Amino acid sequence: xxxxxxxxxxxxxxxxxxxxxxxxxxxxxxxxxxxxxxxxxxxxxxxxxxxxxxxxxxxxxxxxxxxxxxxxxxxxxxxxxxxxxxxxxxxxxxxxxxxxxxxxxxxxxxxxxxxxxxxxxxxxxxxxxxxxxxxxxxxxxxxxxxxxxxxxxxxxxxxxxxxxxxxxxxxxxxxxxxxxxxxxxxxxxxxxxxx
Amino acid sequence: xxxxxxxxxxxxxxxxxxxxxxxxxxxxxxxxxxxxxxxxxxxxxxxxxxxxxxxxxxxxxxxxxxxxxxxxxxxxxxxxxxxxxxxxxxxxxxxxxxxxxxxxxxxxxxxxxxxxxxxxxxxxxxxxxxxxxxxxxxxxxxxxxxxxxxxxxxxxxxxxxxxxxxxxxxxxxxxxxxxxxxxxxxxxxxxxxxxxxxxxxxxxxxxxxxxxxxxxxxxxxxxxxxxxxxxxxxxxxxxxxxxxxxxxxxxxxxxxxxxxxxxxxxxxxxxxxxxxxxxxxxxxxxx
Numbered sequence: 266x267x268x269x270x271x272x273x274x275x276x277x278x279x280x281x282x283x284x285x286x287x288x289x290x291x292x293x294x295x296x297x298x299x300x301x302x303x304x305x306x307x308x309x310x311x312x313x314x315x316x317x318x319x320x321x322x323x324x325x326x327x328x329x330x331x332x333x334x335x336x337x338x339x340x341x342x343x344x345x346x347x348x349x350x351x352x353x354x355x356x357x358x359x360x361x362x363x364x365x366x367x368x369x370x371x372x373x374x375x376x377x378x379x380x381x382x383x384x385x386x387x388x389x390x391x392x393x394x395x396x397x398x399x400x401x402x403x404x405x406x407x408x409x410x411x412x413x414x415x416x417x418x419x420x421x422x423x424x425x426x427x428x429x430x431x432x433x434x435x436x437x438x439x440x441x442x443x444x445x446x447x448x449x450x451x452x453x454x455x456x457x458x459x460x
Numbered sequence: 461x462x463x464x465x466x467x468x469x470x471x472x473x474x475x476x477x478x479x480x481x482x483x484x485x486x487x488x489x490x491x492x493x494x495x496x497x498x499x500x501x502x503x504x505x506x507x508x509x510x511x512x513x514x515x516x517x518x519x520x521x522x523x524x525x526x527x528x529x530x531x532x533x534x535x536x537x538x539x540x541x542x543x544x545x546x547x548x549x550x551x552x553x554x555x556x557x558x559x560x561x562x563x564x565x566x567x568x569x570x571x572x573x574x575x576x577x578x579x580x581x582x583x584x585x586x587x588x589x590x591x592x593x594x595x596x597x598x599x600x601x602x603x604x605x606x607x608x609x610x611x612x613x614x615x616x617x618x619x620x621x622x623x624x625x626x627x628x629x630x631x632x633x634x635x636x637x638x639x640x641x642x643x644x645x646x647x648x649x650x651x652x653x654x655x656x657x658x659x660x661x662x663x664x665x666x667x668x669x670x671x672x673x674x675x676x677x678x679x680x681x682x683x684x685x686x687x688x689x690x691x692x693x694x695x696x697x698x699x700x701x702x703x704x705x706x707x708x709x710x711x712x713x714x715x716x717x718x719x720x721x722x723x724x725x726x727x728x729x730x731x732x733x734x735x736x737x738x739x740x741x742x743x744x745x746x747x
Contacts, residue, residue: 293523319529397513444470446510
């Protein structure tokens, strides 16, 4: 696995020596990417913010043990994923009262395509809402893989390293996840045909 | 090749990662199986659709939220290293609960000036009429949420900070809409769990409160820790701690400022069997 660029290494070294400013710089650099990932996992802004904050607390406390032979982003994605899976396990063990719709869709979407007509905007909004909902119906582990591969553009090798899982398992689970998505999205095929 | 095997290879086929032999086999299967051929077309569409989601806007205050959580870690590290001994840990943690409640009385978001390890985040700032009360073996948690708030209730674990530790066992989680009343009994089998954690997560803050052992609050070891801790926090925030405190036994109510509230808190907790701590309309109650 390739090593991270020197600036990251330097920041990590400083952070491991107790330099809080270096930690803050790492947070500034990677918080947006971690948030994108967390939002697609959780489907809402509040849970995504909580997840990212918790992940950075774990990063901060575990930094002294971080071996610099893997990329920081791989490690960060692993921690965000573990926080998410831990949270889901806890939720399964206790009664949950959910008073608001979790899968709100694109309330937080910022990227509005230029020259997009109102009809196109509306269709895009609808597609994203359906897609986010479809991803939310996948088993937690498969959901994480789909988001990492298709939205964060991680390779199979990266996902394998992030989840500490054989690459063959990653591939077969991702295939199953895509087959499941195909089933879920089938009734909306017309809406997705223009993609 | 049968249909199951063909479906197992959909991703590799789509990505062009199959060997020539397998690619020919799957093409031959599609020629003989219209259903799989159709499934593969919709599979390709789903595959491509996965990558079309737009980026989402990152909340403006995300960096600040993370920084405050890291500040808490710094604070806990500093506090742990300054601890006089393990036997005092629970008592000291109990003192911090009372201290945070007292500081919350005077806390104003725009007066938040602390940095680094001096900070203890205030209790759910927008929650009002917060009450945690034990009645006949059931713990009641009540407040009015000023913003969308999530409450995690957990039990047990090692008392190391104001946030529930990883080894705490979850009991329930609730999401409360802004302006809603939260009034939830937490019933547990057997004795009240020690400690009971309440993790309150608002839009901007995630803080924990824990409900320590009643016996600790009657202990003499508690004396002395409350004033010192309260004073340290007051200094850290640069605010004057001011509260009216209703003590146990006689229903007295006093307006107190600075050192007075510290003395009153100490006196109130020294001789009580301790039933609840509550914060209602800016009044700190120790019952």
